Amino acid sequence: MTHDLMIEARGLRKSFGPTVALDGIDLEVPAGAILGVLGPNGAGKTTAVRILTTLSIPDAGSARVAGHDVVREAAAVQRNIGVTAQDATLDEVLTGRENLVMIGRLSGLRRAQARLRAAELLDQFDLVDAADRVLKEYSGGMRRRLDLAAGLLTRPPVLFLDEPTTGLDPTSRVRMWEVIRGLVADGVTLLLTTQYLDEADELADRIVVIDHGRVIANGTSAELKTQTGGARLELTLSEVHTAAAQVLAPFVEGAVHVSHDGRRLRAPVRATTGLASTVVRALDDAGITVDDVELRQPSLDDVFFALTGHPTEEPDNADLEVARS
Ligand SMILES: Nc1ncnc2c1ncn2[C@@H]1O[C@H](COP(=O)(O)OP(=O)(O)OP(=O)(O)O)[C@@H](O)[C@H]1O
Numbered sequence: 663m664t665h666d667l668m669i670e671a672r673g674l675r676k677s678f679g680p681t682v683a684l685d686g687i688d689l690e691v692p693a694g695a696i697l698g699v700l701g702p703n704g705a706g707k708t709t710a711v712r713i714l715t716t717l718s719i720p721d722a723g724s725a726r727v728a729g730h731d732v733v734r735e736a737a738a739v740q741r742n743i744g745v746t747a748q749d750a751t752l753d754e755v756l757t758g759r760e761n762l763v764m765i766g767r768l769s770g771l772r773r774a775q776a777r778l779r780a781a782e783l784l785d786q787f788d789l790v791d792a793a794d795r796v797l798k799e800y801s802g803g804m805r806r807r808l809d810l811a812a813g814l815l816t817r818p819p820v821l822f823l824d825e826p827t828t829g830l831d832p833t834s835r836v837r838m839w840e841v842i843r844g845l846v847a848d849g850v851t852l853l854l855t856t857q858y859l860d861e862a863d864e865l866a867d868r869i870v871v872i873d874h875g876r877v878i879a880n881g882t883s884a885e886l887k888t889q890t891g892g893a894r895l896e897l898t899l900s901e902v903h904t905a906a907a908q909v910l911a912p913f914v915e916g917a918v919h920v921s922h923d924g925r926r927l928r929a930p931v932r933a934t935t936g937l938a939s940t941v942v943r944a945l946d947d948a949g950i951t952v953d954d955v956e957l958r959q960p961s962l963d964d965v966f967f968a969l970t971g972h973p974t975e976e977p978d979n980a981d982l983e984v985a986r987s
Pocket residue numbers: 678681682683701702703704705706707708709710748857
């Protein structure tokens with residue numbers, strides 16, 4: 663095993679009856695790095711996290727966390743990790759502070775240490791005002807921050823966050839991202855699962871995309887986006903203008919596609935700050951008025967489609983998704 667890897671998994675397999683949850687997964691996370699494990703529902707993310715955090719035993723393959731084997735040296739692994747599970751179990755009738763102190767005590771801190779650490783974390787995660795309210799009254803975002811704080815009581819060097827922002831509103835997600843970034847600035851090694859490309863993009867140094875228990879791509883966010891064709895600029899003109907594609911050409915990365923009616927233009931671009939307004943200004947200078955401009959970043963769906971040729975959901979589920987939203 664390479665010395666500076668804090669998380670290393672080789673050929674992890676796990677089945678539940680006929681369901682193959684993990685079909686030979688390799689992962690590597692150097693000390694102080696953030697790995698984003700990106701995949702749709704049922705891809706195997708939680709199964710992988712459960713194995714790496716010693717809650718489940720693989721059928722085959724091996725993994726080391728903080729230098730210890732997750733099966734043979736489970737206790738040593740547990741001393742080095744913090745986990746925020748998808749179904750975290752905190753006590754509803756206790757206050758945020760009481761929950762943290764209790765978990766600190768269960769993790770082996772003395773009462774005074776636990777109280778001190780709880781107060782620090784409540785402050786760090788902006789929960790001071792809510793500290794003495796019972797958990798029942800917490801919003802989803804507050805609860806996730808408390809979950810995260812609970813995983814950090816003993817200052818573990820390695821942290822696992824299983825979908826830390828799923829179900830949060832946009833403001834709470836951004837708040838959570840700030841909290842996570844702060845942790846990494848403190849030198850923690852982090853494995854984070856998510857269903858959102860933008861989240862992996864915001865937080866992760868490297869991203870592993872998994873689907874049906876297999877790694878289907880591995881790279882930085884920029885590398886993954888390049889594989890999917892990157893960002894796209896889409897423009898709608900107020901009226902047809904034959905020079906529009908020519909004006910656009912210097913700003914784009916490939917051919918400009920013009921729709922049949924001649925009003926909509928689409929082209930691959932390298933997404934840079936201010937690109938949309940620069941393009942609109944250039945068109946305006948050429949006497950071409952724009953009704954609508956959109957810089958489309960590739961989504962997880964785009965990444966998936968480019969990598970696998972199929973959407974993230976099977977068609978049956980895709981219908982369900984539409985019906986739900
Ligand atoms: N305890 C279990 N018993 C039976 N099947 C399971 C069990 N745990 C997971 N599975 C199955 O294994 C596959 C992978 O599940 P897993 O929970 O790891 O996915 P996930 O990527 O975490 O999905 P999500 O984004 O919905 O949390 C799924 O098909 C799931 O139904």
